Amino acid sequence: MQLRENTILAGRYRLLSRIGDGGMGTVWRALDERLGREVAIKTVHFPPGLTTAERQELHERMLREARSAARLSHPGIVTVHDAFEEAGRPCIVMEFLQARPLHDIIRTDGRMSPARAAEIGVTMLSALRVAHAAGILHRDVKPPNVLLSLTGSGGAATASRVVITDFGIAAIEGEQALTRTGMVLGSPPFIAPERVAGEWASPASDLWSLGATLYTAVEGRPPYPHGGVMETLQAVLDDEPEPPRHAGPLTPVLKGLLTKDVALRMSAEQAAEGLAQVLRQAAPPPSSPPATAVPGDLPEAAPETGRTPWTRRTWKTPALAVSTVLAVVWAGFVVLHPPGGKARVRAGAPSTVAAGPRPANGPGGTALAVPDGWRREAPTSVSVRWSEPDTGAYLQVSTAGWGVPDPVEHWRRFQRSASPAVRVLRWSRPFLARGWTTADIEFTSARGSHRRRHGHGRAFTASGHQYTILVVAPAARWSGRYITLLDRAFQTLQPARL
Structure with missing residues (x-):
């Protein structure tokens, strides 16, 4: 079956335009006519000359991609909606992103600053850690498989959300490998040396590839810029x-991740701290000391409603831009209307999410990096919020106890107690980030005549304290820049000491 525009697959997906071709398949922009939404559909290429067994192997690898990605829930990983076969051809339906591969951005715009590469690395590392916690390895992390989604149009389009795509050769730990003996899957400049040597892939192998990808971002070329495949593999x-x-300041992270000895290679926790350090160094010193809370007077407030305490959660993903006109007061989980009760959004008004970051004091003796120019408020003794002047979007950190030990149960209780105006879109399974047990949530809200808001949160336990980080913004202004904001806040947060 030859695919072309207006072809309908599975009785519901109308192909609109070809997005691109790769070694594993073709990606189409399509319309899901049943749900009325745009999606991306990836179909397999079967190169000529393959045996029946080899064609079946490619078929199984494509289905494995669907199974792998569908198990993951993270803003830094492309969401898989559906998988089916059409005339013997495996097809995977994914969320559609207006995005550019990091590879193309480097090629056309040149190398990136260490701070920008670190921001991208924070989200990539967070996504990989979620996958690794689920027993899933990517095995082909490289600039072409990192997408930077775009907001705006034309010359006003700006990169925002960072997403890892193409788990086409992902391996689920415990499943039989679908590779022929002696066959190495991946891209030579980005394959970890232990895999070149024929050893099993591991989470450390993905970290090596992450280091090679970030190296390419700041240098404009991979760490082993040799010509032929065999020469490159030998050099690796x-x-x-x-x-x-x-x-610059990213050098220690690159050297740590590109260490050949797996036992000596930088760990995910060390890489997270190294990237956070790069972002802290990039933050300009505050022009005046930020308002600070006296460390001893905070965390104790229980909600006045008498309900079980709620905390604010941190979302470590690429999609947080939510202006807060949500009024949910739940045992320390406070989402308040912006000053004046209304948030006027001027068309084309620049977001200050990209500004900053600067060091700031949070509740309960915490410290973190926040966008420069955002206004600081302390709605309760256990919560501090920074608001974006032009949009009413805000970042909020809370130290209020949840009343339950599990961050996922914390979000479930939030859903059960929230008003009908709040709609929870999804929450993640528990995962480790910075060595802390963490869970994320995504939701929307609409209250009275106020515009709809979009929110992302992360709840986690660190140094014996329960924390919630929340980013809320007008839904119309939502972009990956707010996810980067949440990621940065989480990565730079210094917990209070016991």
Whole structure:
């Protein structure tokens, strides 16, 4: 069956335009006529000359991609909606993103600053850690498989959400490998040396590829810029990468991730701290000391409603831009209307999410990086909020106890107690981030005549305290820049000491 525009697959997906071709398949922009939404559909290429067994292997690998990605819930991972076969051809239906591959951005715009690469790395690392916690390895992390979604149009379009795509050769730990003996899957400049040597892939292998990807972002070329495939693989196996010249404060992270010895390679926790350090160094010093809370007078407030305490959660993903006109007061989980009760959004008004970051004091003796120019407020003794002046979007950190030990149960209780105006879109399974047990949530809200809001949150336990980080913004202004904001807040947060 030859695919072309207006072809209908599975009785519901109308192909609109071809997005691109890759080694594993073709990606189409399509319309799900049943739900009325745009989606992306990936179909497999079967190269000529394959045996029946080899064609079946590609078929199984494509289905494995669907199973792998469907198990994951993270804003930094492309969401899989459906999988089916059409005339013997595996097809995967994914969320549609207006995005550019990191590879194309580097090629056309040149190398990135260390701070920008660190921001991208924070989200990539968070997504990989969620996958690894679920027993899933990517095995082909590289710039072409990192998408930067776009907001706006034309010259006003800006990169926002960072997403890892193409789990086409992902391996679920415990399943039989679908590779022929001696066959190495991946891209030579980004394959970890232990895999070149024929050893099993591991989460550390994905971290090596992450390091190679970030190296490419700041240097404009991969760490092993050799010509042929065999020369590159041999260099990965035997040679040290060329020292980076433009990485600046990112250099220690790159060296740590590109360590050949798996036992000595930088861990995910160490990489997270290293990336956070790069972002802290990039933050300009505050022009005046931020308002600070006296460390001893905070965390104790229980909600005046008498309900079980609620905390604010941190969302470590790429999609948080929510202006808050949500009034949910739940045992420390406070989402208040912006000053004046209304948030006027001027068309084309620049967001200050990209500004900053600057160090700030949070509730209960915490510290973190927040966008420069955002207004600080303390609605309760256990909660501090920073509001974006132009949009009414805000970042809020809470130290109020949840009343339950599990962050997922915390979000479930939030859903049960929330008003009908609040609609929970999804929450994640528990995962480890920075060594802390964490869970995320995404929701929308509409209250009275106020515009709809979009929110992302993360709840986690660190140093014996329960924390919630929340980002809320007008739904019409939502973009990946707010997810980056939440990620940055989470990565830079310094917990209070016991």
